[in-house]
Amino acid sequence: xxxxxxxGGGLVRPGGSLTLSCxxxxxxxxxxxxxxxxxxxxxxxxFVAGITRGGRTRYTDSVKGRFTISRDYARxxxxxxxxxxxxxxxxxxxxxxxxxxVAVEDPGYDYWGRGTxxxxxx
Numbered sequence: 001x002x003x004x005x006x007x008g009g010g011l012v013r014p015g016g017s018l019t020l021s022c023x024x025x026x027x028x029x030x031x032x033x034x035x036x037x038x039x040x041x042x043x044x045x046x047f048v049a050g051i052t053r054g055g056r057t058r059y060t061d062s063v064k065g066r067f068t069i070s071r072d073y074a075r076x077x078x079x080x081x082x083x084x085x086x087x088x089x090x091x092x093x094x095x096x097x098x099x100x101x102v103a104v105e106d107p108g109y110d111y112w113g114r115g116t117x118x119x120x121x122x
Contacts (some may be wrong), residue, residue: 001119002024002025002026002027002029002097002109002111003024003026003033003111003112003113003114004022004023004024004025004095004096004097004111004112004113005022005023005024005025005113005114006020006021006022006093006094006095006114006115006116007017007020007021007116008036008093009022009117009118009119010019010117010118010119011118011119011120011121012085012118012119012120013109013120013121013122014086014087014120014122015021015085015116016082016085016120017081017082017083017084017085017086017105018082018085018114018118019079019080019082020036020079020080020082020093020118021078021079021097022034022036022077022078022079022080022095022113023075023076023078023091024076025076026068029075029097029111030076031071031076031077031097032053032071032097033050033051033052033053033096033097033098034050034051034069034071034078034095034096035047035049035050035051035097035098036048036049036050036069036078036080036093036094036096036099037046037093037094037096038089038091038092038093038094038096038118039091039092039115040075040090041063043091045094046060047057047060048063048067048080048093049063049067049068049080050069051054051067051069051070051071051078052081054073057103058076058121061087063082063089066082066083066084066085067082067083067097068080068081068083069074069081078118080093080095082118085118085120086120087120087121088120089118089120090118090119090120092115092116092117092118093115093117093118094112094113094114094115095112095113095115096110096111096112096113097109097110097111098110098111
C-alpha cells in the first residue's frame with residue numbers, strides 16, 4: 001500500500017493560518033483526487049475537504065469560506081490552506097486518496113498518511 005505523507009501542522013492562535021501539504025514517500029503513485037480528514041481526541045474522524053481528478057472541490061460546512069484545497073501536479077502535492085482557524089479546528093489532519101472499484105482490471109485503492117497535528121489555542 002502506498003503511504004501518503006502530511007506536513008505543515010503546528011500551533012497557532014485563533015484567527016491564524018496554516019497550510020498543510022500531502023505528498024508521497026518512496027512511491028511512484030501520482031496523487032490526483034484527494035480528501036482531507038481530521039480527528040480530534042475522543043472524536044470520530046470527519047471529512048474536511050476534497051478535490052476530484054477533474055478539480056471539483058467540496059468542504060464540510062464548518063470550514064466553508066475558511067479552508068481551501070488545491071493540487072499541484074508538478075510537485076505531486078495536495079494542499080489544504082486553512083485561514084481563520086478556531087479552537088474547534090484542533091485535530092490530527094490526514095490526507096486520503098481513494099478510488100472505488102470500477103472494473104475487474106481497475107480494483108481501486110485506499111491510501112492514507114500518518115497525519116499532522118494542528119493545534120489552535122491562545
